[in-house]
Amino acid sequence: MSEASKDQYYVPHLAQWPIVGSIGLTVTFLGAIQALNSETSITPWMMFVGIGILLWMMFGWFGDVIKESEEKLYNTQVDTSFRMGMIWFIFSEVMFFAAFFGALFYARTFSVPWLGGEGTGLATNEVLYPGYEGVWPTNGPGELNGRFEIIDPYHLPLVNTMLLLASSVTITIAHHALRANQRSQTIFWLIATVVLGAVFIFFQAEEYVLAYQEFNLKLNSGIYGSTFFMLTGFHGFHVTLGAIMIAIITVRVIKGHFKPESHFGFEAVAWYWHFVDVVWLGLFIFVYIL
Amino acid sequence: MSQDITPNEMNHAEVAHGHDHHDHDHKPKGFVKRWLMTTNHKDIGTLYLIFAFAMFIIGGAMAMIIRLELFQPGLQFVEPDFFNQMTTMHALIMVFGAVMPAFVGLANWMIPLMIGAPDMALPRMNNWSFWILPFAFTMLLSTLFMPGGAPAGGWTMYPPLVLQGGHNVGFLVFAVHMMGISSIMGAINVIATIMNMRAPNVGYLNMPLFVWTWLITAFLLIAVMPVLAGAVTMLLTDRYFDTSFFSAAGGGDPVLFQHIFWFFGHPEVYIMILPAFGIVSEIIPTFARKPLFGYVSMVYATAAIAFLSFIVWAHHMFSVGMPLGGELYFMYATMMIAVPTGVKIFNWVATMWKGSMTFETPMLFSLAFVILFTIGGFSGVMMALAPVDLQYHDTYFIVAHFHYVLVTGAVFGIIAGAYYWLPKWSGHMYNERLGKIHFWWSTISVNVLFFPQHFLGLAGMPRRIPDYSTQFAEFNMWSSIGGFAFGLAQVFFIYVVWKTVKGGEKATAEVWPGAKGLEWTVPSPAPHHTFEEFGPVDLDKMAHGKDH
Numbered sequence: 001m002s003e004a005s006k007d008q009y010y011v012p013h014l015a016q017w018p019i020v021g022s023i024g025l026t027v028t029f030l031g032a033i034q035a036l037n038s039e040t041s042i043t044p045w046m047m048f049v050g051i052g053i054l055l056w057m058m059f060g061w062f063g064d065v066i067k068e069s070e071e072k073l074y075n076t077q078v079d080t081s082f083r084m085g086m087i088w089f090i091f092s093e094v095m096f097f098a099a100f101f102g103a104l105f106y107a108r109t110f111s112v113p114w115l116g117g118e119g120t121g122l123a124t125n126e127v128l129y130p131g132y133e134g135v136w137p138t139n140g141p142g143e144l145n146g147r148f149e150i151i152d153p154y155h156l157p158l159v160n161t162m163l164l165l166a167s168s169v170t171i172t173i174a175h176h177a178l179r180a181n182q183r184s185q186t187i188f189w190l191i192a193t194v195v196l197g198a199v200f201i202f203f204q205a206e207e208y209v210l211a212y213q214e215f216n217l218k219l220n221s222g223i224y225g226s227t228f229f230m231l232t233g234f235h236g237f238h239v240t241l242g243a244i245m246i247a248i249i250t251v252r253v254i255k256g257h258f259k260p261e262s263h264f265g266f267e268a269v270a271w272y273w274h275f276v277d278v279v280w281l282g283l284f285i286f287v288y289i290l
Numbered sequence: 291m292s293q294d295i296t297p298n299e300m301n302h303a304e305v306a307h308g309h310d311h312h313d314h315d316h317k318p319k320g321f322v323k324r325w326l327m328t329t330n331h332k333d334i335g336t337l338y339l340i341f342a343f344a345m346f347i348i349g350g351a352m353a354m355i356i357r358l359e360l361f362q363p364g365l366q367f368v369e370p371d372f373f374n375q376m377t378t379m380h381a382l383i384m385v386f387g388a389v390m391p392a393f394v395g396l397a398n399w400m401i402p403l404m405i406g407a408p409d410m411a412l413p414r415m416n417n418w419s420f421w422i423l424p425f426a427f428t429m430l431l432s433t434l435f436m437p438g439g440a441p442a443g444g445w446t447m448y449p450p451l452v453l454q455g456g457h458n459v460g461f462l463v464f465a466v467h468m469m470g471i472s473s474i475m476g477a478i479n480v481i482a483t484i485m486n487m488r489a490p491n492v493g494y495l496n497m498p499l500f501v502w503t504w505l506i507t508a509f510l511l512i513a514v515m516p517v518l519a520g521a522v523t524m525l526l527t528d529r530y531f532d533t534s535f536f537s538a539a540g541g542g543d544p545v546l547f548q549h550i551f552w553f554f555g556h557p558e559v560y561i562m563i564l565p566a567f568g569i570v571s572e573i574i575p576t577f578a579r580k581p582l583f584g585y586v587s588m589v590y591a592t593a594a595i596a597f598l599s600f601i602v603w604a605h606h607m608f609s610v611g612m613p614l615g616g617e618l619y620f621m622y623a624t625m626m627i628a629v630p631t632g633v634k635i636f637n638w639v640a641t642m643w644k645g646s647m648t649f650e651t652p653m654l655f656s657l658a659f660v661i662l663f664t665i666g667g668f669s670g671v672m673m674a675l676a677p678v679d680l681q682y683h684d685t686y687f688i689v690a691h692f693h694y695v696l697v698t699g700a701v702f703g704i705i706a707g708a709y710y711w712l713p714k715w716s717g718h719m720y721n722e723r724l725g726k727i728h729f730w731w732s733t734i735s736v737n738v739l740f741f742p743q744h745f746l747g748l749a750g751m752p753r754r755i756p757d758y759s760t761q762f763a764e765f766n767m768w769s770s771i772g773g774f775a776f777g778l779a780q781v782f783f784i785y786v787v788w789k790t791v792k793g794g795e796k797a798t799a800e801v802w803p804g805a806k807g808l809e810w811t812v813p814s815p816a817p818h819h820t821f822e823e824f825g826p827v828d829l830d831k832m833a834h835g836k837d838h
Binding site for chain 2 (some may be wrong): 019033088092103111115142288
């Protein structure tokens with residue numbers, strides 16, 4: 001490595017994408033607010049415009065970074081900055097999920113038993129909600145949205161667990177293939193990962209349809225419905241993002257990007273995929289089984 | 291980059307670098323290129339500081355309205371609902387718009403200079419972190435002009451009250467989301483910069499304390515801003531999608547929101563004070579002409595405070611109803627924070643012990659910080675006592691407490707830092723006489739403003755109420771007079787800064803004779819690009835470069 005490139009940390013000039021991103025975020029959120037606040041249900045067209053701007057921003061921004069990377073403007077130190085950025089971004093995502101897991105644990109450990117008369121909740125139970133047992137799963141003493149059934153963990157969720165665990169294996173095989181410079185192998189296993197992810201998302205959608213149509217389990221089914229759909233919903237959204245990211249990485253491998261010894265983009269996506277996998281294991285245990 | 295570069299590729303890289311060097315000599319021309327598209331840590335730092343100051347003035351104007359209404363008992367100037375909007379917006383703007391961005395601005399300007407880095411680690415993302423904020427706050431402030439007005443349920447956004455806010459709920463939630471995105475990206479950048487961009491011979495225990503406190507603050511930010519995002523998302527779905535997180539009828543609990551919020555909120559308190567600790571730890575050694583006493587213990591104390599901040603949150607909720615064991619645990623855990631904080635206070639005092647002290651404006655603000663922040667700390671220990679807190683909760687005593695830690699703590703720390711580094715930024719010395727006027731004006735008025743509020747609270751005056759019983763009239767009048775004076779003092783500060791930027795005595799590179807730190811090795815004003823080549827720096831120029 002030449003001295004110059006070793007000592008020079010690449011600092012880009014004139015970033016045009018961030019301001020596009022800010023406009024995109026604002027339009028997206030304003031669109032969402034407009035749709036939420038309207039008395040009659042209107043199409044959130046403005047939100048879609050905003051998301052479009054955000055996608056354009058991401059395409060352009062990542063495109064610039066990929067171009068610079070392929071032009072060898074990044075030394076190992078820049079690479080380390082990217083790695084740290086991704087690691088701490090994933091940590092922030094972990095904490096986002098932690099808030100919702102915390103809500104689930106709080107409801108199950110404290111609020112539901114208290115409403116059922118445990119601990120200091122005796123008076124609450126007898127005066128406000130006599131007869132409420134406070135047993136999980138529950139839609140609360142108000143029995144919001146009526147009786148519901150829960151998803152059997154050992155059918156679709158178990159299959160989904162297998163799918164995601166398998167996809168973690170396939171992406172690791174792809175990674176090893178990339179390091180061994182076996183392009184076609186890499187592409188094959190990446191596509192396998194995307195397919196596993198897509199099937200997972202399909203089954204999740206199937207499960208939601210089942211929950212809504214057969215089990216009367218809905219987002220408004222009290223605290224069970226709230227925690228169930230918010231946790232699995234945000235997870236499903238993250239799997240979708242991850243699958244799109246892997247698809248993009250696959251295209252990049254096909255285009256000849258990445259080197260056996262340097263492929264940060266690939267690794268970042270693989271870390272992200274493992275992260276959604278681990279979150280799923282938490283969901284499978286605490287939302288579905290227990 | 292790959293380890294083995296072909297000659298062809300190497301050429302390519304050198305061409306690119308040559309091009310960069312060409313750029314480095316000139317700042318980008320034109321407003322859009324210079325400010326909107328900037329990737330320069332100094333320009334972005336300046337943007338952050340200007341933005342934070344603008345928010346400080348807007349949030350301050352709201353405080354003036356609050357103090358105006360409270361000047362006398364009875365309702366004189368504003369409707370109660372508008373008063374509630376003012377208290378809510380004042381807090382949101384000061385916390386997320388003024389104090390936090392001001393610290394990020396200082397971090398942007400100073401961290402690369404202090405560790406010998408060419409820029410922040412992720413310069414484009416740095417731009418985005420800043421440029422989200424004006425949009426977020428425009429969105430939040432726009433609610434003031436809408437039917438139904440701005441959020442009025444308090445900055446803590448407790449349900450169910452905040453959910454009754456009508457159309458502003460969505461604006462509030464999404465504005466908070468945008469502030470969170472900005473903070474998280476800013477924090478990631480700070481961590482990557484400090485861990486990855488230090489000059490090769492600068493170890494972690496050579497770093498200035500401002501860098502250390504910011505590193506720890508950044509970890510706090512990444513850990514808790516997403517939790518706040520989760521909390522407000524649950525508010526949004528409870529409001530618009532009929533979820534039951536905070537509704538007892540569905541098995542949820544409004545107190546759950548308070549737990550999640552304060553799991554964010556307590557570390558947030560330290561996010562707003564740790565960088566100020568760092569600033570004061572830079573300034574006091576310079577003007578006491580002694581190295582910082584107990585450097586390593588300062589680092590450990592900062593880390594200990596950060597750790598403890600995660601396990602004490604429910605002391606904000608003693609009066610909402612908690613099992614006795616919870617009250618006791620949170621009480622004792624909270625009091626433990628006084629130990630590492632005490633370490634810091636004693637270290638600052640010991641740094642000054644037998645020092646050759648002089649009292650320039652940054653030092654004056656730092657000394658006021660040490661004394662007045664400690665007063666805020668003491669009232670904090672008082673409220674950590676659960677049985678006592680039941681008496682103080684939601685009174686003006688808590689208002690006095692957190693304004694002592696936030697105004698005479700965080701804001702004084704920021705102002706001290708601004709005077710300390712302003713010559714480095716602008717190339718001119720500020721006018722010392724004007725600086726001293728600003729200091730005494732601020733310090734006297736801020737005590738007239740907040741000290742009587744302790745007595746009001748102890749006598750039982752509730753917070754967030756536009757009217758009060760007549761026995762509170764005199765202290766409220768004093769408090770309001772102090773408030774108006776303090777507000778004017780900050781307008782005077784604009785004049786002092788403006789005068790310094792426009793002209794004044796030329797600053798030397800060192801600025802403060804004998805000051806330690808790499809920032810004093812570059813010319814004043816600091817050139818657009820500094821430390822462009824990574825290489826060893828002169829450790830003797832750093833306060834803790836050799837031994838500690």
